[in-house]
Amino acid sequence: MTTNRNDGHHLEPRPVRESQSQMAEVVLPNDANPLGNLLGGKLMHMIDIAGALAAHRHSRSYVVTASMDHIDFLLPVHIGDLLILKSSVNRAFNTSMEVGVKCWVENYIAGTTRHVASAYLTFVAVDQHGRRHTVPAVIPETDEEKERYEDAERRREARKKETERKGAAKQIG
Ligand SMILES: CC(C)(COP(=O)(O)OP(=O)(O)OC[C@H]1O[C@@H](n2cnc3c(N)ncnc32)[C@H](O)[C@@H]1OP(=O)(O)O)[C@@H](O)C(=O)NCCC(=O)NCCS
Numbered sequence: 001m002t003t004n005r006n007d008g009h010h011l012e013p014r015p016v017r018e019s020q021s022q023m024a025e026v027v028l029p030n031d032a033n034p035l036g037n038l039l040g041g042k043l044m045h046m047i048d049i050a051g052a053l054a055a056h057r058h059s060r061s062y063v064v065t066a067s068m069d070h071i072d073f074l075l076p077v078h079i080g081d082l083l084i085l086k087s088s089v090n091r092a093f094n095t096s097m098e099v100g101v102k103c104w105v106e107n108y109i110a111g112t113t114r115h116v117a118s119a120y121l122t123f124v125a126v127d128q129h130g131r132r133h134t135v136p137a138v139i140p141e142t143d144e145e146k147e148r149y150e151d152a153e154r155r156r157e158a159r160k161k162e163t164e165r166k167g168a169a170k171q172i173g
């Protein structure tokens with residue numbers, strides 16, 4: 001069931017910058033494999049939290065994670081590294097929002113950063129009873145934001161097709 005939060009300011013379109021969020025964490029031994037590299041699952045957990053921050057800020061609501069797209073782990077992250085995760089809402093649909101999360105490792109001695117992973121996630125806004133509700137539209141302002149906004153629609157269509165394909169495969173199998 002979907003509720004409509006048509007109560008004034010909740011549905012006013014919001015610029016991407018209002019959802020932009022950042023998390024930083026030093027990688028500790030408990031989060032690493034025996035070689036001293038950050039566990040992929042731990043990074044996925046952090047990506048989920050960073051993504052949820054942006055979705056909360058955009059929707060000013062509770063959210064649940066509906067999906068996380070394909071992730072490439074581009075470079076290993078080591079114990080002691082400073083991991084930075086940046087997120088923002090690319091586009092909002094009806095009750096769902098696509099969020100992009102990009103992760104870097106910052107070498108604070110050398111003053112350099114390396115891109116280590118990226119992911120797109122979809123969050124669905126829910127009220128305190130877990131009922132889905134509509135979310136405000138996103139206003140992309142910069143060229144980059146406009147590109148992500150357009151691409152988000154294409155990715156949504158691809159996700160829908162994949163869900164349909166899986167549904168059809170289940171019926172056959
Ligand atoms: C995500 C969830 C709310 C979708 O509910 P549903 O009843 O299947 O609803 P619908 O199919 O009508 O989809 C609702 C919205 O979610 C989107 N959605 C649903 N499944 C999706 C998926 N796999 N990927 C991306 N978006 C998805 C739909 O596109 C729709 O978006 P819109 O309202 O903006 O058009 C429901 O499946 C759920 O509660 N899942 C568990 C969430 C959770 O607990 N996450 C933490 C993991 S432990």
